[in-house]
Amino acid sequence: MNLLHTILAFVVALGTLVVVHELGHYWVARLCGVKVLRFSVGMGRVVWSRRFGRDQTEWAISILPLGGYVKMLDAREQDVADIDPADLNREFTRQSVWRRIAIVAAGPLANFILAILLFAGLYMHGIPEPVARLRAAEPQTLAYQVGVRGGETITAINGEAVHGWSDLRWKLMQLALEKTTARMDVERAGPAGSKRIDTIVLPLDSLSAKDLESDFLTRLGLSLARPPAILGKIMDGPAQRAGLQSGDLILDVNGVAVKDGLALVELIRASPGKQLELHGVRAGQDFRIALVPDTQEDNGKTIGRIKVExxxxxxxxVISDGPLTAIAKGAQRTWDTSMLTFKMIGKMLTGQVSWKNITGPITIADYAGQTARIGLVSYLSFIAFISISLGVMNLLPIPVLDGGHLLYYSLEILTGRPVSERFGEIAQRAGLGILMTLMLVAAFNDIVRLMF
Structure with missing residues (x-):
């Protein structure tokens, strides 16, 4: 059932992005007066088609589901000798270079517009987010060295407001790529329940490319605050037999302080069959209880369980905004994500970031399934990010992609004449080779992730 769910989520996401991208080309081509012969979702042999409109444009579904295309009246691809003279002026290559640029750029632009609209809709609807409150940092981490002790709420980074945990992570990721410093405004508890704002200076130049490929926040010592170790429902097992009760607050185990509920869970899981002495508070009174966690196998690992929630x-x-603010934030998020993607590509080319970050359809399908299972907000956010990635990818100056054609037309503007057919053929083959290499790298990375 999960596999079917993943496939369906992937097909819906990919189909939406392909249709939006190609509609961008189609609408602007029609606006510029170019005749569109076919609009295809998918590549290769056509398996279904219908003709509509004054131009009898063929709307088709093709056998290979990855991609799509808009086929226009184009002298480079077909003989126009027998074309009605009235249609010759609607042939693609006879359009001005600026119209050709508009038609080609419209596909990626449509993906960016879709992302803006999705983000804006999510901001208006309201996005549930963990509060940007920090867990106590381990003594050996950078976060501890600069003053993180737990319970701090990050309110701003370098003067920009932080609205939630993902916002915190996003801002720090951008600064980490630039290897610069984050000045974090943190809200701390003061005397008699008051609050005070301090500033923590966190240098990010120590992070390596490998750190950025993993959970770099954990590498820095920054993690999300969790509730205190207060016990919930007690089930039949070691906890109940030892006399633990719902509502007990666990302070330490075997003399080791328990900073929150997650630390308690981790400690118990790491202690199968070992005697533990729990020190806690119940109804204002201290207590000490000894117990031995049951031993249980979990995904090939032996863990401890005491049967308590x-x-x-x-x-x-919940982060929500009015329409105008939401659209502005959606546009800003789309711009920031696009720039971050371009920077990541640049760092891959210079060896500063591993090519392991290139993902293919298997990983994308997996994320589509995961986000769809989490909920509609996560799934739509995923589609927005993939739409941006598709837009950026198509803008790369690689022949066979939209960016390659934009490069040709830019050279035509600079030189005053179109690139030669010979140059175009060589570049097309080189671009196809580059694209195939990227696809092989993506497929290899997908298989490695799947296996390991």
């Missing part, structure tokens, strides 16, 4: 959900907030 421990709430781990972080404090949440």
């Amino acid at each position: 421990v709430p781990l959900a972080p404090e949440m907030t």
Whole structure:
């Protein structure tokens, strides 16, 4: 069932992005007066088609589901000798270079517009987010060295407001790529329940390319605050037999302080069959209870269990905005994501970031399934990010992609004449080779992720 769910989520996401991209080309081509012969979702042999409109444009579904295309009246691809003279002026290559640029750029632009609209819709609807509150940092981490002790709420980074945990992660990722410093405004508890704002200076130049490929926040020592280790429902097992009760607050285990519920869970899981002495508070009174966690196999690992629920959900907030603010934030998020993607590509080319970050359809399908299972907000956010990636990818100056054609037309503007057919053929073959190489790298990375 999960596989079917993943496939369906992937098909819906990919189909939406392909249709939007090609509609961008189609609408602007029609606006510029170019005759469109076929609009295809998918590549290769046509398996279904119908003709509509004054031009009898063929709307088709093709056998290979990855991609799509808009076929226009084009002298480079077909003999126009027998074409009605009235249609010759609607042939693609006879259009001005600026019209050709508009038609080609419209596909990626449509993907960016879709992302803006999706983000704006999500911001207007309201996005549930964990509050940007920090867990106590380990002493050996950079976060501890600069003053993170736990319980701090990040309110701003380098003067920009932080609205939630993903916003915090996003801003730090951008600064980490630039290897610059983050000045974090943090809200801390003061005396008598008051609040105070301090500034923590966090240098990010120590992060390596390998760190950025993993959970770089953990590498820095920054993690999401969790609720205290207060016990929930007690089930039949070691906890119940030892006399633990719902509502007990666990302070330490075997003399080791327990900073939150997650730390308690991790400690118990790491102690199968070992005697543990729990020190806690119940109704204002200290207590000490000894117990031995049961031994259980979990995905090939031996773990300890005491059969008690421990709430781990972080404090949440809902981020929502009015229409104008939401559109502005959607546009800003789309721009920032696009620039970050271009920077990542540049760092891959210079060896600063691993090519392992290139993903293919298998990984995308997996993420589509995961986000769809989480909920509509996560799934639409995923589609927005993939739409941006598709737009950026198509703008790369690689022949056979939209960016390659834009490069040709830019050279035509600079030189005053179109690129030669010979140059175009060589570039086309080179571009196809580059594209095939990228696809092979993506497929290899997908298989490695699947296996390991």
